[in-house]
Amino acid sequence: xxxxxxxxxxxxxxxxxxxxxxxxxxxxxxxxxxxxxxxxxxxxxxxxxxxxxxxxxxxxxxxxxxxxxxxxxxxxxxxxxxxxxxxxxxxxxxxxxxxx
Amino acid sequence: xxxxxxxxxxxxxxxxxxxxxxxxxxxxxxxxxxxxxxxxxxxxxxxxxxxxxxxxxxxxxxxxxxxxxxxxxxxxxxxxxxxxxxxxxxxxxxxxxxxxxxxxxxxxxxxxxxxxxxxxxxxxxxxxxxxxxxxxxxxxxxxxxxxxxxxxxxxxxxxxxxxxxxxxxxxxxxxxxxxxxxxxxxxxxxxxxxxxxxxxxxxxxxxxxxxxxxxxxxxxxxxxxxxxxxxxxxxxxxxxxxxxxxxxxxxxxxxxxxxxxxxxxxxxxxxxxxxxxxxxxxxxxxxxxxxxxxxxxxxxxxxxxxxxxxxxxxxxxxxxxxxxxxxxxxxxxxxxxxxxxxxxxxxxxxxxxxxxxxxxxxxxxxxxxxxxxxxxxxxxxxxxxxxxxxxxxxxxxxxxxxxxxxxxxxxxxxxxxxxxxxxxxxxxxxxxxxxxxxxxxxxxxxxxxxxxxxxxxxxxxxxxxxxx
Numbered sequence: 001x002x003x004x005x006x007x008x009x010x011x012x013x014x015x016x017x018x019x020x021x022x023x024x025x026x027x028x029x030x031x032x033x034x035x036x037x038x039x040x041x042x043x044x045x046x047x048x049x050x051x052x053x054x055x056x057x058x059x060x061x062x063x064x065x066x067x068x069x070x071x072x073x074x075x076x077x078x079x080x081x082x083x084x085x086x087x088x089x090x091x092x093x094x095x096x097x098x099x100x
Numbered sequence: 101x102x103x104x105x106x107x108x109x110x111x112x113x114x115x116x117x118x119x120x121x122x123x124x125x126x127x128x129x130x131x132x133x134x135x136x137x138x139x140x141x142x143x144x145x146x147x148x149x150x151x152x153x154x155x156x157x158x159x160x161x162x163x164x165x166x167x168x169x170x171x172x173x174x175x176x177x178x179x180x181x182x183x184x185x186x187x188x189x190x191x192x193x194x195x196x197x198x199x200x201x202x203x204x205x206x207x208x209x210x211x212x213x214x215x216x217x218x219x220x221x222x223x224x225x226x227x228x229x230x231x232x233x234x235x236x237x238x239x240x241x242x243x244x245x246x247x248x249x250x251x252x253x254x255x256x257x258x259x260x261x262x263x264x265x266x267x268x269x270x271x272x273x274x275x276x277x278x279x280x281x282x283x284x285x286x287x288x289x290x291x292x293x294x295x296x297x298x299x300x301x302x303x304x305x306x307x308x309x310x311x312x313x314x315x316x317x318x319x320x321x322x323x324x325x326x327x328x329x330x331x332x333x334x335x336x337x338x339x340x341x342x343x344x345x346x347x348x349x350x351x352x353x354x355x356x357x358x359x360x361x362x363x364x365x366x367x368x369x370x371x372x373x374x375x376x377x378x379x380x381x382x383x384x385x386x387x388x389x390x391x392x393x394x395x396x397x398x399x400x401x402x403x404x405x406x407x408x409x410x411x412x413x414x415x416x417x418x419x420x421x422x423x424x425x426x427x428x429x430x431x432x433x434x435x436x437x438x439x440x441x442x443x444x445x446x447x448x449x450x451x452x453x454x455x456x457x458x459x460x461x462x463x464x465x466x467x468x469x470x471x472x473x474x475x476x477x478x479x480x481x482x483x484x485x486x487x488x489x490x491x492x493x494x495x496x497x498x499x500x501x502x503x504x505x506x507x508x509x510x511x512x513x514x515x516x517x518x519x520x521x522x523x524x525x526x527x528x529x530x531x532x533x534x535x536x537x538x539x540x541x542x543x544x545x546x547x548x549x550x551x552x553x554x555x556x557x558x559x560x561x562x563x564x565x566x567x568x
Contacts, residue, residue, distance in 0.1 A: 014277070014286060021106055021282050028373040031252035034278040035286070038268075056273040057219060057242045059294065072265045073472035074258040077481025082490060082506055086428040093510055094433060096172045 002068045006041045009070040010063030037061050038070060053078055109288050115400060120291040122215055125402040131522075133531050134546035135403055144308045146207070148351055152312050154445045158238050159196035161312050165320040165463070166191055170433040171450065178511045179454035180244075185330065185462040187453050189446065190317060193438055197234035197270070198227065198469030200313060204301060204340065205231035207309040212297035213239045218297040223400065225249065225260045225289045226383045227468055233270035242273070244296065246287050248326035249276035251376045257384055257439075258482050262473030279376045284400060299399045301340055301474075307405035311351060317463050318352035329356045329461040335444040336360035336415070337388040339396060339406035342394050345465050346411035356463070357413045361448035361515070362389035364417040365500045378501040380420050380483045384444045389415075394526040404557065409527055410552050415514035418447040419495035421505040425513065426450055427476045440476050442468030451515040480504070489564020523549040527563045 002008060015033040039053030039061060051065045091097075116123065124132075128135040146154070155161040168187045175182030185474045197203035205228065212220050219242030222232040224567050229245035236243035245267045256276075264274045275290070277283050291298055300306060314332070321329045332349060334342040345359045363385040368375045370387040379385070393415070396404040426447040427440045443463045453462050471477065484490055489503040494512050498505040528547055532539065537546070541564060547558045 005311075015106060015282055018549065019106055020280065021285070023371075024280055024282070025369050027375075030370055031278070033282050033286075033372055034250070034252075036214040036249070036276040037273070039273075041212045056271065057244055057294065059273070072261060074261040074265070076472055076475060076485075077258065077478035080477055080480045080484070080490070082492065083428050083477060083480065085492070086425055086506060090174065090429045090432050090510065091175065092271050094170055095416050 002047065002065065003040055004041055004044050006068050007038065007070070008053060008068050009036060009038045009066045010051060011036050011066050012063035023050050030040070032071065035063070038064070041065070063071055104289060106282060106285055108500040108527060109285050112292075113288055114402065116292050120221075121401060122304055123303065124488060126237060127485050128403060130546070131540050131543050132535060134409065134543045137407065137549070140219055140403065141304050141308060141405060144304045146308070148311055148315060148348070151207055155203060155309070155312060158206050158235060160202045160206045161195070161316065163194040163316070164191045164316065165189075165324065166436070167288045168430075168434050168502060170427065171544045172219045172453065174433065174510060175450050175453045176413050176427075178459070182458055183454055183456060184458050185456035185460035187449050187462050187464065188329070189464040189467055192313070192314065192466040192498070193442070193469045197230040197232065199442065199468045200310070200341065201227040201231035202234065203309045204228065204306045204311055205235040205246040205299065207305045208232070208297070208299045208303065209235035209239050209241060211305050212299065213241055214424065217241070217295070217297035219243060219294060219545070220299040221246065221281055221287060221290055221296045222299040223338070224301070225263060228272075228301060229263055229272070229482065230266040230270060233267045233272035235269045238462065238568070239542075242296070243271070244273045244275060244294070245292055246283060246290065248283050250278050251372050252278060255377055255378060255564050257382060258473035258478045262471060272322070279371065280286050281371050282531070298400065299477065301338055302399040302401050302404040302406050304405040307340045307344045308347075311348035313465060314348020314350075314354075316348075318349055318354035319467060320357070321461060321463065325461060326540050327461070328354045329463045330461045331359055331452065332356045332465055333359045333361050333417060333445040333449050333462065335384040335442070336362050336412070337383045337385065338399070339392045339408035341466070342408040342412060343406045343410070358411050359448070359452065360389070360393070360408060360412040360415040361445040362386045362415070362417050363423055364516070365422055367499070368501050373561070375501055377486050378488065380479050380504060381423070381441055381444075381490075386417060394523055395468060395530040407550060409523065409550060412522075415518040415520060416448045416452065416514045417518060418444065418501070419498040421495045421498055422447045422507060422513050422515075423507050424480060424504065425495070429510075437470055439468040439470040439474050440479060442466050448515040450510070450513050460549050468494065471492065524553060525561050527551055528558060529565055532562060532565070
């Protein structure tokens with residue numbers, strides 16, 4: 001159970017595949033236009049319920065409750081060894097490899 | 101009840117936009133295709149000094165101009181004797197929100213506040229979102245940023261997720277969408293519902309705000325070097341960056357050549373769900389740069405104030421691998437860690453400087469902030485996870501969506517010159533394709549201005565198009 005007032009993320013479908021714009025490429029036309037937005041939950045609900053939230057601009061938005069206290073997952077990724085090679089290479093090209 | 105189907109909302113678009121921008125574009129229309137661009141820009145109603153003052157009051161502008169001595173030295177190693185211009189960079193990451201886009205947002209938000217709007221809305225997955233959020237926070241206005249974020253698998257570029265984070269950190273509401281041009285439809289619905297100001301990137305205000313950047317470049321070169329720059333390179337996507345910078349240089353009476361730079365993403369469809377996460381640049385690429393240059397009036401306002409073909413003298417493209425390489429070079433050799441997208445013009449500069457004499461001055465007009473997600477490391481890591489083949493070789497062999505080729509050595513950083521005449525002809529073809537009757541004199545002159553050519557050039561192109 002997620003409590004009223006909790007900070008949550010919801011999801012909904014803005015346009016179903018058959019409602020999409022005519023100029024959209026074929027692969028995109030096969031899938032719906034989806035939307036995600038965050039806000040405060042207006043009433044107690046469970047994950048998966050259709051709910052109403054109040055966003056930061058005081059707007060009401062409706063959708064399926066995805067998560068409470070949504071967090072960012074982005075980071076610096078996995079090590080890319082090529083970047084170290086670039087760094088060593090440009091240093092050597094300008095200042096000489098052996099002096100590095 | 102109002103009908104909110106895609107077609108119904110799009111049919112209401114001009115009425116919604118008029119309310120949300122407060123400009124009557126109709127009064128600038130001259131003929132079927134011509135309109136009074138200069139009058140539209142004059143009606144912004146602020147002098148360059150006023151714009152500067154407004155921006156400086158909001159932690160925008162007066163960014164450092166930094167000489168890249170080591171990169172210049174390295175470029176000279178690969179240049180013909182006597183060649184290798186001095187390369188400078190305008191450190192726009194020093195603006196309040198971490199990019200030059202702060203300039204663009206400053207005046208728009210100021211306008212919105214003055215006109216009594218309660219909030220602003222911007223459609224952007226890029227630095228402009230953070231810029232609008234930052235300026236709105238300073239002005240005490242609400243902001244909504246609408247982003248194209250995920251593909252149908254729910255996967256999003258780390259760079260775009262980072263921008264969402266930054267917007268939210270600055271108090272904005274971020275509406276995230278899956279891939280598709282109907283983002284504009286969602287924006288229209290939000291504008292209608294909230295009555296907020298449309299902080300479009302393409303209003304006269306938004307483009308006039310960039311004039312201070314060009315003006316500062318001329319001023320700083322004169323102060324520091326006692327002379328004007330010879331070449332200014334601007335990354336080109338929607339065209340506002342180049343247009344504003346060029347207009348600022350002109351206002352400073354500076355005759356520097358203005359050169360456009362874009363990442364080559366040829367072959368990738370910008371509205372494709374399956375190709376969305378195959379690219380490593382979400383802006384500054386040819387997918388925007390080419391269509392927006394040759395047909396500017398494809399934006400969220402009836403007449404775009406960004407008209408780069410009026411000002412650019414050269415247009416060069418680079419591969420994604422070249423931009424990632426130069427980003428690492430900038431960190432290693434100059435001690436400046438910046439976001440990759442903002443280094444597109446720098447990658448072009450490294451090659452371009454080699455075609456110029458040693459005493460010439462070349463200015464790269466921007467940098468952008470970097471951090472988790474929005475950095476060469478996570479962007480390459482993400483590309484690799486999405487099946488992109490990353491290796492060393494000749495960047496000319498890079499296939500957008502399939503490979504990212506890092507130059508085997510710095511001599512292989514070789515920007516490709518685009519055919520300016522083809523671009524000019526393409527603009528003329530796009531502008532005239534719906535016309536049944538001959539062009540009026542005013543229309544010919546308009547197209548001459550649009551392509552930075554003359555009436556004979558335009559007539560000649562039109563005649564050749566008709567023969568076809």
